[in-house]
Amino acid sequence: MNIQKSYGDPGSGRGKLYLVGTPIGNLEDMTYRAVRILGEVQWIAAEDTRQTRKLLTHFEISTRLVSYHEHNKQASGPELIRLMQGGDSIALVSDAGLPAICDPGADLVRLAIEAGIDVVPIPGANAALSALIMSGLPTDRFLFGGFLPRDRKPLERELGALKGDPATFICYESPHRVVKTLTAMAEVLGEDRQVALMRELTKRYEEAVRGTLRECLDYLEEHPPQGEYVLVLHGASASETAALESAWWADLTPADHVARYEAEGLDHKEALRRAAQDRGVPKRELYNLLHQS
Template sequence: MIVQRSFNATDAGSNSGAGTLYLVGTPIGNLEDMTFRAIRILKEVDMIAAEDTRQTRKLLNHFEISTRIVSYHEHNKEASGPELVRLLASGQSIALVSDAGLPAISDPGADLVAAAAENGIAVVPIPGANAALSALIISGLPTEKFLFTGFPPRERKSLTAWLQHLHRQDATLICYESPHRIIKTLAVMLEQLGDRKMAMVRELTKRHEEAARGTISECMAWLEENPPLGEYCLVIAGVSKEEAAQLQQDDPVWWSGLELEEHVSRYEEQGEDRKEAIKRTALDRGLQKRDVYNEVMKK
């Protein structure tokens, strides 16, 4: 097990002789999304690894940052990643940035982070704006439990299977979608998830920021009157307790993919006390109630 601890709040790096990989949040729309710490780190590091060097150079020019910039993206990560890790291991500090928001979320930065961690290199987050969480907190939907799912599959068959896997989730669902595919995606969502509440959020932190809230069908109707523009963040309600109960009745083995503790917890989430939840779990699985109790209470 490798444990990383940050001892110096001034971001001086680790004491191992290796450099530090900084994950720097950048604006998602408004240049004022940039933090003072992010600007300082980008000025202090030895180099900046960027998803799109042209886009990042505009940002650096605005804040008068002259740090060397190199390319790191999906199409060159196999070659660029090992070289960046080598430089980090030799003592250089590198800031990783994406085109907008936090790096390593639905982008190849996650691979670089994994490689750095495996090589004992310190990885430090420099928090900033994030589209998914920003959309969630203005959606009006529950925020205590949520699931970020990235970009939906493009093909209808894959999208249908993807949604079937998600339709039992009681967490609020968050995903990104392009203006070219959003209408088709919502149509399949309506078919697979039912007419749930949702929010379509676009142009976050920009002048024309917009959040359209309603049911899936209402959002589809909105798009007919207001053609899609810009990238969207979709926030969709999770399955309701009533719908979850109906799904359980329709599918007698709904629990087949759950661990025993998860099975019991699912009943508790529907309002059952623990004793009754254990009893129902045992009945579902054809087990003795005491066996379920003993197994669950060990944890």
């Protein structure tokens, strides 16, 4: 068990790890508290020191910078922990938005907690939540998926798991892959599922495209993707969720499911396709599962 009183033990001799949110595009989104903390700590650990230096110069902050990213975290992480155990406080920042979300900052947070160092959030801009609240889709229950898998098979598997989930789904995507991802969503979840495409949030060319998956794909055919995207996907409807929960095949094994269709006169290939469609998984995945030795 770990119990933290963020401001209750100033005499511990240890520094703190501050997770500082930075703008995702518009510098006016920097908070007063973030500027103060960045100026007060002994070190700022940055994913990209060149990018962060521009931010610090803008706000006239002269705190020392140290690099912390995916490729040096094994060496840099323990060194940062040693500095905090010695009394220095460190502010962790990412290139944009909140640190420790889809970046190696989460590993530093775990190391700090294990070392008994207080971890203090300094809230700021966040692309996922900004996109969610402007999407017009339900916000009472949502799931953040970060970056979806690049390869088709794991992508379809992850999307298949969403088939009966009522939660609004949020993910990030690059302009080079957004059409491929939306196409996979349409194939697995249906073309009529509502989605919102948000790009260039807080920047000059901020844009929100809202509609069905089919409508958004048609839009991107006429307007080639530009900038980084946040996709906000409507969750399964109550009828979709109920249909999956009460499906006639729910208690069948995959093999029995396919066999039931074959008993109705379908050939193996078509039975496999129908069963995969029922379960919301790629046909290849179901095929591999049935033919494992």
